[in-house]
Structures are given as C-alpha cells and as structure tokens.
Amino acid sequence: MYHHPPQYMEYLMEEDEALYKTQFASYIAADFGPDDMEEKMAAVHVAIRADPSPSKKYVKFCSVVSVLNLKWMVVLLLLY
Numbered sequence: 671m672y673h674h675p676p677q678y679m680e681y682l683m684e685e686d687e688a689l690y691k692t693q694f695a696s697y698i699a700a701d702f703g704p705d706d707m708e709e710k711m712a713a714v715h716v717a718i719r720a721d722p723s724p725s726k727k728y729v730k731f732c733s734v735v736s737v738l739n740l741k742w743m744v745v746l747l748l749l750y
Contacts, residue, residue, distance in 0.1 A: 676704035
C-alpha cells in the first residue's frame with residue numbers, strides 16, 4: 671500500500687542526500703519520513719470518508735483560479 675513514494679524517499683536518502691533534502695524539504699521540516707507515509711495516508715482516507723466535502727479553503731482557491739482563467743481568456747481573445 672503506497673509503496674512508491676517511500677521507496678523513492680529511501681533511495682534518495684541513500685544515493686543523493688542533497689537531492690533528497692531539496693525535493694522533500696517540507697517533509698523533513700515536518701519530521702515526516704518514508705516510514706510514516708502509510709500511516710498518514712490511512713489517516714487521510716479515514717478523514718475523507720468521514721467528511722468528503724471539500725474544505726472552504728479549497729473551494730475559495732478553485733473560485734479564484736476560475737476567475738483568473740476567465741480574465742486570461744478575455745485578454746487573450748482581445749489580443750487575438
């Protein structure tokens with residue numbers, strides 16, 4: 671279950687520590703290692719099943735992105 675990202679994390683830890691620190695900086699800051707991935711994903715799935723509705727923050731982000739996309743389409747149409 672969810673083996674690919676942890677395996678990649680372990681591979682980078684052994685082979686290229688500089689790249690590991692760059693790509694997984696937020697994980698390192700949160701003290702989150704490859705061994706914690708399966709537990710975290712299981713907890714995320716339980717939380718989603720408990721309340722599948724999107725968060726208000728996500729809904730607001732989507733509406734902002736939609737407005738920005740609409741503005742860009744208008745600008746591109748006017749330039750075209």
